[in-house]
Amino acid sequence: MEKELMENQGSPAETYYRKVQLPAGDLHVYASGELFAGLDYKVFEMANNNLQIPDSKYMSYTPDVHVGVGTCIGTTAIWSADSGYVSPSIVGSDIGCGMRVHLTNLHKDDLREVKLRRKLVKAIERHLPVEEHARGHFSDIRLEHIIRKGLYGLPKKYVPDGYTPRKATSLTRVECGKFGFDEQYLDRLPEMVWHRSHRQLGTLGNGNHFAEIQAIEIDEEHRDIAEQWGLTDGQVVVMIHSGSRAWGGAVNQYCSSEMVKTMSRTGLGTADPKLLFAPLDSDCAQTYVNLMYSALNYAVVNRHLIAYGIREAGKEVFGAKFEMTTLYDLMHNYAWAEKHDGQSLFVHRKGATRALPAGHPDNPDMYAGTGHPALIPGSMGTSSYIMVGKPGGKNNYYSICHGAGRIRSRSATKRLVTLDQFEASLRIGTEDEVVVNQRMLESLIDESPQAYKDVDQIIDSVVGAGLAGVVAKCKPLAAVKGV
Structure with missing residues (x-):
């Protein structure tokens, strides 16, 4: 399969964009020349298969793209909302996976001591059930309420900033x-799933799921936006x-199983x-779409409750004065209907983040x-980013990256990365140590920075393409990982 690339001419943004002509259709790739050259050949084979789904309107890759099951992580794929298709493979198995950021009233100097960061991590472990099954946590929450109503199904005690929805x-x-959906489809899931x-x-x-304590550095170009969002240096x-x-x-x-x-x-x-x-109008597709929306409700509530536990831990360590307010919560594994230039489209994002610019009605x-x-x-031990969409994002239906993107499998990372290398990336033993809750770092080597692409290169591609700005x-100051 030969890749024929469009010539990069015109604006500087085009040096971060390539249209790849595949046998089944065109694939739009947003990445620097270096990142593009490093893409595994399998990502193009996978794209060609995806483009064989009938009536495809558009398909693209973000710079963090890497091979997944059925579809690459880092994909945006679009069909008509009236006569299109839905694909669980182009959503991903972890439906509604996404990000949440909360602002605190702490400065990084308040957490200068490694000992205090460790104290905070231990407190988070007490309030946040990091084991696979949380025994007894949130037993006063009725699951059917949050499945049906999302955040609006939570009891008042779990909404610490008041229960007036507008405030x-x-x-x-x-x-x-x-997310609204037809609740009759819930009957198709077995009873044990609810428990x-x-x-x-x-x-x-x-x-790769985590909760991180981080200190921010504001980008001068967007300091005015940062101030409007309540962000301050440090x-x-x-x-x-x-x-x-x-x-x-x-x-x-x-x-x-039903779709097979x-x-x-x-x-x-x-x-x-x-x-x-x-096809979207088939029974199995409608079953998936409606149950997918129920999973999106679960996902946004799940992140909210993780934040609630961390807030309680912060109050335990820093007292009642500790504050933790929501900046934003969004997804990067989902499919739903969106309006673009007056057209109703069904947009899939798998490992892709929606980034809307100022003035967008959504x-x-x-x-x-x-x-x-x-x-x-970012990857564990490297920086993460808070970005904002730019008007140029319209060219990619306002999709940007969702992280750094893996370059090594978990097994390969365990085989190739030593514990010393991993400890060095976390700056273990220094004043800048990224404190981690796991007692045995060996268990986390497959999540080391060496398993991922350079997140700064990913961000540079997104910025260079005019999709978003930093x-x-x-x-990172401290990280809590689940098991």
Whole structure:
């Protein structure tokens, strides 16, 4: 399969964009020349399979793209909302996985001592159930309420900034706090899923999920936006990365099984048997779409409850004066309908973040004049970013990266990266040590920075392409990982 690239001419942004002509259609790639040259050949094979799904309108890769199951992580794929297709493979198994950032009233100097950072991490472990199953946490929350109502199904005690929906930032500073869907589809999931999912409420999960304590550096070009968002130099923030846990996993498993049957019966398919898809007007597609929205409700509540636990830990360590207000919550694994140039489109994002510019009608009211915060995590031990969408993002349907992107599998990372290298990346034993909750660092080597691309190169590509700009850089002080 030969890649024929368009010539990069005109604006500087075009040096970060390439249109790759594949047998099944055009793939749009946003990446620097160096990142593009380093892409695994399999990402193009996978794109060609994805483009064989009928009636595709658009498909692109962000610079953090890497091979996934059926579809690459870092994909935006679009069909008509009226006569298109939906693909669980182009959403991902962790439905609704995404990011949340909270602002605190602490300065990095308040956490200068490694001993104090360790104290905070231990307090977080007491309030945040990091094990796979949270035994007894949040037992007063009714799972059916949050599945149906999202954040608006939480009891008042878990909304610490007040329960007036228009005033509570934890309810309004989110991409979406409640996803509506046809609740009759809930009956298709087995009873045991409800029990397991309830026990996992407010948990991080394993893999690349985390909660980090970070200190920010404001980018001068966007200092005015940072100030409007309440950001200050040296401010301590909390960044959370998690998804829909057992609920999303059950939705994906059940719906994928049903979709395999439909594809077999109707003759749909590509060279990749793991690439699943169905027409939006089919029963299995409607089942998936409706249950997917229930998983999005779970995911946004899950991140909210993780933040609630960290807030309680902060009060334990710093007293009642400790504050932790929501900056924003958004997803990077989902599919839903969006309006673009008057067209109703069904947009899939798998490992891709929506970044809307100022003036876009889909921005929450408080971010209408600036664009909303786009939250991009780095790898463990490296910086993360708070960004804002630019008008040029329209060219990619306002999709940007979702992180650094893996360059090594977990097994390869464990084989190639030594414990000494990992400790050096976390600056263990220095005043700048990134304190980690895990007692045995060996268990986290597969999440070391050496497993990922250089996040700064990823961000440079996004900025260079004119998709988004940097508002603040977030340097890690401490990290809490699930197991």
